[in-house]
Every structure is written in C-alpha cells, then in structure tokens.
Amino acid sequence: AAIKIVLEAMPPFLALAIRWTVAGTILYTWAMRREGRSGERPTVEQWKSALFIGGMVIVGGIGGVAFAEQFLPSGIAALLVSTAPVWAVLISRGVLHEEVSWGTAAGLVFGLVGMVLLLRPVGTEHLNPLGTGAALAAAVLWAVGSVYAPRVSLPKRAVVSASLQMLASGAVLLVAALAAGEVSRIHWTWRAGMALAYLTFFSSLFGFVIYIWLLEEFPIAVASTVAYAAPVVAVLVGWGLLGEPVTQRTVWAMGVILSGVALMITSRTQPSPRPSAQSAHRAQVPEPALLALDPACCDAP
Numbered sequence: 001a002a003i004k005i006v007l008e009a010m011p012p013f014l015a016l017a018i019r020w021t022v023a024g025t026i027l028y029t030w031a032m033r034r035e036g037r038s039g040e041r042p043t044v045e046q047w048k049s050a051l052f053i054g055g056m057v058i059v060g061g062i063g064g065v066a067f068a069e070q071f072l073p074s075g076i077a078a079l080l081v082s083t084a085p086v087w088a089v090l091i092s093r094g095v096l097h098e099e100v101s102w103g104t105a106a107g108l109v110f111g112l113v114g115m116v117l118l119l120r121p122v123g124t125e126h127l128n129p130l131g132t133g134a135a136l137a138a139a140v141l142w143a144v145g146s147v148y149a150p151r152v153s154l155p156k157r158a159v160v161s162a163s164l165q166m167l168a169s170g171a172v173l174l175v176a177a178l179a180a181g182e183v184s185r186i187h188w189t190w191r192a193g194m195a196l197a198y199l200t201f202f203s204s205l206f207g208f209v210i211y212i213w214l215l216e217e218f219p220i221a222v223a224s225t226v227a228y229a230a231p232v233v234a235v236l237v238g239w240g241l242l243g244e245p246v247t248q249r250t251v252w253a254m255g256v257i258l259s260g261v262a263l264m265i266t267s268r269t270q271p272s273p274r275p276s277a278q279s280a281h282r283a284q285v286p287e288p289a290l291l292a293l294d295p296a297c298c299d300a301p
Contacts, residue, residue, distance in 0.1 A: 002195040002203075003065070003066055003069055003074070003195075003199070004069060004074050005191055005192055005195035006192050006195045006196050007066065007069060007070060008187075008189070008191075008192055009186065009187050009188050009189050009191075009192030009193075010182070010185065010186045010187070010188070010192065011177065011180070011182035011185050011186075012066035012069075012070065013063065013066075013173050013174075013176045013177040013180060013182055014173075014174075014177035014182040014183060015066065015196060016058075016059075016062065016063050016066055016170075016173045017170050017173035017174040017176075017177050018196065018200075019170075019199050019200045019204055020166045020167075020169050020170040020173065020204060021166070021167065021170030021171070021173075022200050023166050023200050023201070023204035023205050023208075024163050024164075024165075024166025024167035024169075024170055025167065026205065027162060027163035027205060027209070028160070028163035028167060030159075031157070031160045031163055035160075040155070040156075042155055042160065042164055043153075045153045046154055046155055046164065047164060047168065049152040049153045049154050050154060050161070050164035050165045050167075050168045051168040051169075051172070052145075052148075052152065053145045053148065053149045053152060053154070053165055054145075054164070054165030054166065054168045054169035054172075055145075055168070055169060055172060056141045056142065056144050056146075056148075057141070057142055057145035057146065057149075057165070057169075058165060058166070058169035058173075058208075059169050059172050059173060059176075060137070060138060060141030060142065060145070061084070061138050061139070061141050061142030061145065062138070062142075063138070063173060064081075064134050064135065064137055064138025064141060065077060065081055065135065065138050067131075067134050067138075068080070068081075068131045068132075068134040068135035068138060069131075070131065071128035071131025072127065072128060072131035072132065072135060076135075077135050078115075079115055079116065080132065080135035080136055080139060081135055081138055081139045081142070081227070082111070082112065082115045082139075082227050082228065083112070083136070083139045084139040084140075084142045084143045084224060085108060085111065085143075085221070085224035085225065085227050085264075086108050086112070087139055087142075087143035087144075088142075088143035088146050088147050088220045088221070088224045089104065089105075089108060089220065089221055089224070090143075091143055091147045092147055092220050092221075095147075096147070098220075100221070101267045103263045103264065103266065103267035104221045104263070104264050104267045106260075106263050107221070107225075107260040107261065107262070107263030107264035107267065108221075108260065108264070109260070110256055110257070110259050110260025111225070111227075111228035111257055111260035111261065111264075113260075114228065114253050114255075114256035114257030114258075114259075114260060115228065115253075115257065117249060117253035117256060118250060118253035118254065118257065143224075146215055146220060146223065146224060147220055149212065149215045149216070150215055150216050158209055158210075158212045158213035158216060159209055161212055161216075162208050162209045165208075165212070166204065166208070211226055221267065222264060222265050225260075225264050225265065228257050228260060228261055
C-alpha cells in the first residue's frame with residue numbers, strides 16, 4: 001500500500017500536508033490560468049465551504065486512514081473505512097430524510113460482503129483500539145463531508161472546487177504536523193518519494209477531482225460506490241501491470257462487489273431535492289463527464 005510506504009519515511013500529517021498542498025497548488029494554478037483574467041474567482045464563502053468539506057473528507061477521512069494505518073494492517077484499515085458508503089446513506093436517510101431503495105440497501109450489503117471476501121482480515125481479535133477507532137471515525141467523517149458537499153457554496157467547476165479543498169486541507173494538515181513536531185521525524189527514501197508522488201499526482205489530482213464531480217452530479221449512494229469499486233480496480237491494475245496473482249476467492253469477491261455497485265447505480269429511487277447553492281450554476285454550465293475510478297482509494301478510500 002502506497003500510504004504504508006510513505007509512512008515508513010515520514011509521519012502521517014506531514015506526508016498528507018505535502019501531498020495535498022502540492023496537488024492543490026498545481027490544480028488551482030492550472031484552473032485559474034484556464035479561466036483567464038475574466039474568469040470567476042473563489043469567494044470567501046466558497047473558501048469557508050472548502051475548508052469544511054476538505055476538513056471532513058481529506059483531513060478527517062484520508063488523514064484518519066493514514067493515522068490508523070500506523071496501528072493496523074492496511075487491509076483491516078481499508079475494510080473499516082469501506083463502511084463509509086453505509087454511513088453516508090444512513091446520514092442521508094436519518095438526518096436529511098432522503099429515501100433509500102431496497103436496491104441501494106442490498107447493494108450496500110453486497111459491497112460490504114465483497115470487501116470482507118477481498119481483504120479477508122486476519123488477527124482481528126488483536127486489533128488496536130486506537131487504530132480501529134480512528135479508521136471508523138475516518139469513515140464517518142468522510143461520509144459527512146460527502147453528504148454535505150453538494151449542499152454548500154462551492155465553485156461550480158469540480159476542478160476548482162477540488163483545488164480549494166486540497167489547499168484548505170493542506171494548510172490545516174501542515175499546522176497539525178508542525179504542532180506535533182513531525183518535521184524532525186523525516187527519514188527520506190526514494191521508495192517513499194515515489195509512493196508520495198504516486199499519491200499526489202494520481203490519487204489526488206486525478207481521483208479526488210472525479211470524486212467531487214460524482215458528489216455534485218449523482219446521489220450519494222452512487223457516488224460512494226467508489227469506496228467499493230476502487231479495490232477492484234486496484235486488483236486489476238496489479239494483475240495487469242505488475243503480474244500480481246488473482247485467486248479464485250479474489251474473483252468471487254470482485255463479482256460480489258461489482259454486483260453491489262450495479263444494484264446501487266441502477267436503483268431507481270430518486271433522492272429528495274437538494275438545497276444546493278450550486279444547483280443554479282450546474283443547470284447553466286454542466287460539467288463534462290469524467291469516467292474513472294481511483295485505485296489508490298484502497299490506501300485512503
């Protein structure tokens with residue numbers, strides 16, 4: 001797991017601060033240059049919203065995963081964090097009173113069962129309580145940010161919205177790293193550098209933008225299927241590019257997971273109208289379809 005490799009060389013908050021600040025700077029610079037001088041610039045309200053959503057998803061969710069992986073095997077951490085779609089649907093139903101179809105509920109169950117088959121955690125009787133609590137808290141915070149992202153004031157373009165969240169979160173993570181004295185605990189290696197570059201340019205710049213777009217354009221049950229589908233993509237990439245073996249159990253697990261994803265995507269239940277500050281903008285300027293998933297979500301779902 002890429003995050004495990006990075007954590008061998010530097011503490012979690014510092015690694016995440018570097019990753020998201022670099023990714024956010026590149027993305028924001030590119031977006032503003034593309035907009036030109038006459039383009040829309042983020043407002044103070046949008047920066048505040050980016051700080052809230054980024055704080056939930058990046059600092060709390062992804063940061064929580066990185067923290068948990070100091071105490072847990074990466075497979076168990078990934079399994080605990082994969083409960084995020086369940087929390088997201090429960091929040092949508094219990095707090096926002098959105099309808100949840102039987103297809104969505106069945107899809108969630110299939111996804112969880114498939115994740116257990118795929119990761120098959122061992123030694124769970126000796127799980128570290130701190131790591132377990134951090135992973136579950138990360139899943140809940142990720143879900144909260146995902147549910148409320150379409151309902152707050154953010155830039156209408158997913159690229160700009162994602163870059164603001166990256167920069168705001170990177171600043172918070174940097175403060176946390178400095179406060180914890182993490183700068184003095186760096187043991188740099190080329191292996192860790194390559195892993196950090198992969199997470200920065202592929203997972204953050206590519207995967208996170210897609211996830212933000214999914215949250216804006218689709219119901220939360222559909223958008224959150226990334227947490228289930230990403231491990232399948234990671235297995236296929238490892239098999240195709242790295243020659244990693246794929247067992248019969250892995251094939252069965254992927255089939256169960258993809259069945260759950262299909263159930264959630266094809267569910268016909270329509271969510272209640274979302275009072276989004278961005279809805280008027282999206283109606284006028286639709287986002288282009290981005291079709292991909294983030295394999296690194298296994299490291300930080």
